[in-house]
Amino acid sequence: AQKITQTQPGMFVQxxxxxxLDCTYDTSDPSYGLxxxxxxxxxxxIFLIYQGSYDQQNATEGRYSLxxxxxxxxxxxxxxxxxxxxxxxxxxxxxxxxxxxxxLVFGQGTRLTINP
Amino acid sequence: xxxxxxxxxxxxxxxxxxxxxxxxxxxxxxxxxWYKQSAKKPLELMFVYSLEERVENNSVPSRxxxxxxxxxxxxxxxxxxxxxxxxxxxCASSQVRDNGGTDTQYFGPGTRLTVL
Numbered sequence: 001a002q003k004i005t006q007t008q009p010g011m012f013v014q015x016x017x018x019x020x021l022d023c024t025y026d027t028s029d030p031s032y033g034l035x036x037x038x039x040x041x042x043x044x045x046i047f048l049i050y051q052g053s054y055d056q057q058n059a060t061e062g063r064y065s066l067x068x069x070x071x072x073x074x075x076x077x078x079x080x081x082x083x084x085x086x087x088x089x090x091x092x093x094x095x096x097x098x099x100x101x102x103x104l105v106f107g108q109g110t111r112l113t114i115n116p
Numbered sequence: 117x118x119x120x121x122x123x124x125x126x127x128x129x130x131x132x133x134x135x136x137x138x139x140x141x142x143x144x145x146x147x148x149x150w151y152k153q154s155a156k157k158p159l160e161l162m163f164v165y166s167l168e169e170r171v172e173n174n175s176v177p178s179r180x181x182x183x184x185x186x187x188x189x190x191x192x193x194x195x196x197x198x199x200x201x202x203x204x205x206x207c208a209s210s211q212v213r214d215n216g217g218t219d220t221q222y223f224g225p226g227t228r229l230t231v232l
Contacts (some may be wrong), residue, residue, distance in 0.1 A: 103165045
């Protein structure tokens with residue numbers, strides 16, 4: 001079974017600073033996908049960024065980038081120039097085959113607070 | 117409407133009530149999912165409908181019953197729930213590719229359920 005570990009329950013960062021949210025994963029599948037989602041207090045899970053296991057380049061989406069270190073099985077999310085609106089829960093997830101279909105396996109999440 | 121919508125956003129019910137949660141996706145996807153998010157626990161997959169086939173998650177109690185009348189609509193019927201079923205219920209959708217792989221899952225805003 002696959003497993004996602006997020007070791008930072010909470011992070012506090014000053015506005016405009018960069019922040020790195022940690023994620024490590026465990027899988028025996030050679031092909032896998034890793035996702036980061038943001039969940040504001042409203043509850044909706046907002047897709048941020050995706051990294052495939054065979055992707056040669058680290059994924060980037062605007063201020064979000066994924067520091068993918070395959071040998072270390074880590075997929076850390078980097079947010080550059082943080083903004084007050086970045087305050088939310090952040091979840092790392094891995095796609096897993098499930099009875100012929102696919103599902104996401106989520107980590108425990110990291111609560112990010114951006115201070116003005 | 118765009119994306120994935122869920123109604124109601126908030127629901128309070130007694131243990132003897134019967135209620136239903138509704139999800140609708142406007143993304144043209146062919147797979148839909150129900151996830152449960154309890155306090156201090158990672159998101160857990162409850163049910164998947166992929167290419168119009170239902171994939172069971174055997175750990176879900178029978179008091180939860182899904183229904184997928186077409187590829188755009190998903191329901192979760194609730195009956196004789198317990199207080200520990202209080203949680204945020206999230207619906208998601210994705211596109212299943214011809215090779216069986218799936219693209220990114222997009223989530224709705226969730227229904228926050230309280231069982232008294």
